[in-house]
Amino acid sequence: MKANGHVFKYGDNVDTDVIIPARYLNATQGEELAEHCMEDIDKEFVHKVQKGDIMVANKNFGCGSSREHAPLALKCAGISCVIAETFARIFFRNAINIGLPIIECPEAAKAIQAGDEVEVDFDSGVITDKTTGASFTGQPFPEFMQKIITAGGLVNYINEA
Amino acid sequence: MLGNDITSPVAINEMKKMNNQKVFNKDKIALVMDHFIPNKDIKSAENCKCCREFACKHEITNYFDVGEMGIEHALLPEKGLVVAGDTVIGADSHTCTYGALGAFSTGVGSTDMAAAMVTGKAWFKVPSAIRFELVGKPGKWVSGKDVILHIIGMIGVDGALYKSMEFTGEGIKNLTMDDRFTICNMAIEAGGKNGIFPVDALAVQYMKEHSKREFTIYEADADAEYEETYVIDLSQLKPTVSFPHLPENTRTIDQVEEIKIDQAVIGSCTNGRMDDMRAAAEVLKGRKVAKHVRCIVIPATQSIYLQAMREGLLEIFIEAGAVVSTPTCGPCLGGYMGILAEGERCISTTNRNFVGRMGHTKSEIYLASPAVAAASAVLGRIACPCEL
Numbered sequence: 036m037k038a039n040g041h042v043f044k045y046g047d048n049v050d051t052d053v054i055i056p057a058r059y060l061n062a063t064q065g066e067e068l069a070e071h072c073m074e075d076i077d078k079e080f081v082h083k084v085q086k087g088d089i090m091v092a093n094k095n096f097g098c099g100s101s102r103e104h105a106p107l108a109l110k111c112a113g114i115s116c117v118i119a120e121t122f123a124r125i126f127f128r129n130a131i132n133i134g135l136p137i138i139e140c141p142e143a144a145k146a147i148q149a150g151d152e153v154e155v156d157f158d159s160g161v162i163t164d165k166t167t168g169a170s171f172t173g174q175p176f177p178e179f180m181q182k183i184i185t186a187g188g189l190v191n192y193i194n195e196a
Numbered sequence: 197m198l199g200n201d202i203t204s205p206v207a208i209n210e211m212k213k214m215n216n217q218k219v220f221n222k223d224k225i226a227l228v229m230d231h232f233i234p235n236k237d238i239k240s241a242e243n244c245k246c247c248r249e250f251a252c253k254h255e256i257t258n259y260f261d262v263g264e265m266g267i268e269h270a271l272l273p274e275k276g277l278v279v280a281g282d283t284v285i286g287a288d289s290h291t292c293t294y295g296a297l298g299a300f301s302t303g304v305g306s307t308d309m310a311a312a313m314v315t316g317k318a319w320f321k322v323p324s325a326i327r328f329e330l331v332g333k334p335g336k337w338v339s340g341k342d343v344i345l346h347i348i349g350m351i352g353v354d355g356a357l358y359k360s361m362e363f364t365g366e367g368i369k370n371l372t373m374d375d376r377f378t379i380c381n382m383a384i385e386a387g388g389k390n391g392i393f394p395v396d397a398l399a400v401q402y403m404k405e406h407s408k409r410e411f412t413i414y415e416a417d418a419d420a421e422y423e424e425t426y427v428i429d430l431s432q433l434k435p436t437v438s439f440p441h442l443p444e445n446t447r448t449i450d451q452v453e454e455i456k457i458d459q460a461v462i463g464s465c466t467n468g469r470m471d472d473m474r475a476a477a478e479v480l481k482g483r484k485v486a487k488h489v490r491c492i493v494i495p496a497t498q499s500i501y502l503q504a505m506r507e508g509l510l511e512i513f514i515e516a517g518a519v520v521s522t523p524t525c526g527p528c529l530g531g532y533m534g535i536l537a538e539g540e541r542c543i544s545t546t547n548r549n550f551v552g553r554m555g556h557t558k559s560e561i562y563l564a565s566p567a568v569a570a571a572s573a574v575l576g577r578i579a580c581p582c583e584l
Contacts, residue, residue, distance in 0.1 A: 048353055048442060052550040057529040061232060061239035063205045075552040095354035095387060099548060100529070101289040103206055103305035124358045124389055125289055128319075129305035179319065189307050193315065194215045 036157045036185075038115035038136060040087035043073075043080060044149035049092050050099035051126065055108040057100075065111030072108040086113040089155065091147045093119065097126020106130040116155045118162060118173070120144040131180055134188035138162065138173035146171070157184070197312050198286035200268055201229040205243045206306035207287060208250050211313060219254045220316035226258040226277055227251050228268040231525040233261075236532040266497025266523045269293040269381060269465035274497055276407025280395045281414060285309070285318050290465050290547065292383045296376035297403060298395035298413060303384060323389045325360040326351075327422040330367035332431035337581050339475065340375030341467055341545065341565035344382040345436040346428070349446030357387035359423065362416060364394055367430045373402045374471035381466045382547050385443040435580055437543075438563035441551045449568065449580040459542040460485075460573035461554075462566050463494025463521070464528045467545035470500055472566040477509040479570035479581045480516040486576030491518035492534045498523060518573070530554045536561075543572040 053075045055068050062068055073080040090109065096119035097105060106129045109117065117130065120141040130137045136157055143162045147153060151166040160173040176184065186192040199207055204227055211217060219225060227247050232240035244261070251259035258277060265271065269290050272278050280298035284291060287309040294301035304318060312318050328347060348355070361383045363376075371379070376393050383391030393399065395413045403411055434448040462468075462476045473495055485491040493513045495501040501523060504510050513520050527534030528546040536542055536555030541562065544554070549561035562578060571581040 050548075050550045052529070052548065052553050056552055057531060060202045060529075060531075061237060061243060063209060063243065075557045095357065098353060098387065099289065099384075099550060101203065101287055101291075101303040101305055103203070103287075103307060106305075107206075121354065121357060123354070123387060125303050125305060125384075128308065132305060132307035132311075183319075189311050190210055190213050193311055194213075 038087065038089060038155040040085065040089045040115055040153065042147055042149055042151045042153055043084065043088060043090050044147065045076070045090070045092040047093045048095045048098050051097055051102050051105040052099055054097065054105040055102065060102060060104055065107040068104050068108035069111035072112045081112060084113050087115045088113055089153050090114050090117045091119070091144055092117070093144055094121045096122050098123035101125045103129045103133060106133055106135045110135040118143050118147070131183055132189040134184065136184065140171050140173035143171035143173065197224060197309060198226045198228065198268060198272065198284065198288065198291060199309050200231050200288055201233055201240070201244050201247055202231045203287035203306045203309060205246045207309040207313065208246055210307050210310035214310065214314055216314050219313050222255050223257045225256050225313055226272060227256055228260045228271055229262065229265050230267050230523065231529065232531050233265070233524060234522065264498060266499070267465045267468055267525055270469055270496035270500065273297060273377065274406060274499055276409060279403050279407050279409050279411035280399065281412030285312060289384045290381050292388065292390045293377050293381040293465065295380035295383065295390050295392035296373060297399055298393060300390055300392070302390045321358070323358055323360045324423050325362050325420070326356055327362045327364060327425040329365035329425060329427045330363060330430055331365050331427060332367050332429045333370040334430040334433060337435050337567050338430065338433045339565045339567065340371060340378035342433055342436045343375070343430065344379045345438055345443070345446050345563060346433055348382065348386045348443045349436065350426070351386055353385060353442055353444045354387040356383065358389055361386065361388040361391040363391065368393060369396065370430060372471055373398060374469040377469065378466055385547055435565060435568050437568065437578060438549055440549050440560040440562065443549060443563060452578050455541065455562070455578045456576060457489060457543050457572055457578060458540040459534060459536065460489060460491045460569045461527050461534055461542060461544040461546060462492070462569050463496060464525065464546040465496065466547045467566050468494055468496025468500065470503060472545065473500065473504045473509050476566040476570040477512045479567055479584065480518065480574065481512045483516055483574045483584070485517040485573045489573050489576050490534070491573040492521060492527065493518050494521045494524060494526060496523055527554055543569045543578055545569050
């Protein structure tokens with residue numbers, strides 16, 4: 036499985052309140068949440084994002100609330116993968132559980148710039164910045180987490196068990 | 197396992213996709229309607245209706261709605277649903293609160309909640325641990341909130357990322373149970389997986405007063421390994437304030453310049469308990485909230501509300517010019533009951549001061565203890581109660 040798209044780049048501590056503000060948490064459907072994704076720090080995001088695009092950020096991405104609405108909003112907005120130096124733990128597990136691919140890779144998070152075209156190969160963990168030609172290897176997941184991701188999330192994983 | 201009116205509807209939707217749709221144990225699931233209730237709009241009402249129907253269909257024993265609810269992390273210990281030795285997951289990040297009782301408790305998402313409601317299981321990585329050895333006795337206006345803000349300021353918002361925060365040392369005897377709930381509650385604000393206290397006589401007394409359940413006391417091994425150990429002298433701490441827009445941006449009250457405020461919020465799962473109500477009332481008694489300031493007091497549970505009434509605290513708040521609300525998370529996450537306009541500043545006893553958390557993206561939240569929030573409400577600027 037591969038992701039390929041252009042990069043939206045953000046800094047440290049992108050919290051779940053800016054990924055999807057709580058004033059929209061009365062909605063539960065991903066498509067509706069996606070309309071407001073990132074709007075408190077980047078009003079242009081929802082207008083510019085294309086299906087398959089990739090988000091890159093520095094440390095502690097997804098800190099704060101446990102709202103699964105955050106990875107859901109990103110996924111439904113079209114984001115195919117989030118690359119960060121580190122992820123906050125609840126966001127991390129939520130992304131895995133709903134089948135939004137994420138990769139921890141400090142080198143890629145630093146080097147990749149906004150607008151770059153990036154390809155991610157989830158089987159090998161190799162991240163290629165097609166704009167600069169640089170390539171990086173992300174942190175591989177343990178086997179059971181690979182299985183959850185391959186199944187497309189925790190619900191499918193349990194259904195298949 | 198726990199869910200609220202925001203996270204449970206998503207979990208219920210996920211559960212509908214599962215082959216097995218029976219709950220594993222109707223007594224071990226708690227559903228608490230607390231974030232946007234009493235319903236703030238039609239969509240919130242639909243969400244609560246979804247939870248209510250689910251609770252009814254599956255005969256969920258511990259379903260708490262308007263009239264008997266409270267903010268989940270104040271309510272569950274009060275109802276005796278959590279005791280030492282329990283493992284609790286909650287689809288709410290502040291589930292880490294129950295470490296104050298010697299339980300392992302941590303926040304998860306809605307899909308985890310759905311899976312756990314059906315299977316009774318969740319996946320975990322065993323965290324490494326950081327020890328905070330607390331010594332000494334805190335001064336008059338220093339509370340659990342100041343202890344945890346100090347720690348977050350020291351280690352940063354990812355300083356305990358994926359780690360267990362263990363609070364220990366002779367100083368814990370000088371912390372009330374409400375102080376300990378506040379401290380564990382904000383472990384997540386340092387990225388922590390959980391926060392945990394040893395179970396001492398005070399914790400045992402609390403559990404005996406609130407629960408009929410048997411509990412198991414676990415202690416850290418004598419040779420336990422810690423990634424770091426920090427020694428914190430509580431007697432040296434000062435009232436602490438977190439500046440926008442991260443909880444780690446802390447300053448002690450004496451380092452705060454003149455910052456005028458528009459609103460003060462006293463409540464939330466962090467600071468809406470009896471100690472907090474009493475501290476705020478001690479400051480507000482016989483005084484008036486500054487003319488241009490809105491002061492909003494939110495007792496965290498019906499029982500705290502009632503006790504505050506019996507002690508005459510509600511009268512003190514109202515006579516001071518504050519408003520007192522039914523329990524709700526309300527303004528903490530920018531839901532309702534105190535949303536900020538562009539350029540407004542709020543001193544708040546809540547747990548997060550992220551961009552736009554309480555309203556407009558150009559509003560500001562300063563996190564502090566109930567005593568500091570109350571003193572600030574009176575003086576119209578961020579202030580120490582010792583100034584009054």
